Amino acid sequence: MKTLAVILVAFLAAIQAQLWLGKGGLARGVQLRAELRAQDAANEQARARNAQLQAELLDLKEGLEMVEEKARLELGMVKPDEIFVQLRR
Template identity: 45%
Template structure:
């Protein structure tokens, strides 16, 4: 009877091997599912970026307002006969920091 029990235990162990350690094991399925979740999150982020770029391209193709806005903000351009005023906020004065010693002079021969 012990021999028959050992045979059944061996058969069950052989049947369990592919489930836990084989090609389609639970561990590999779990790892692949984690990769799928990460890829889906990445896809959502990239889709949002692509939608933003698509909207920007449509704005640039449809009219000059977007082009003018970019020229003003990114290139600092102004229209002809337009006066540009730059307003600088007054920064409160701070106490003078400790003076920093100049670097030592090097002798060059």
């Protein structure tokens, strides 16, 4: 009977050691939670960027004003019979 109790205590100790120190133990759980928080922050930044791009896409689809503004500012385009004047300060 004593040997059975010793064997059961040894198994219990081995299981507890695996829980605390093993590959899937508590330290790994803490590390995974930290990685999860970092990934959540990156996802939030990506969501904000996606919302900004979605708003810009909606503007491009619905209005020519943004297209015209981008063409003027980024490409230096002008309308026919229009004179481009640039002022420097």
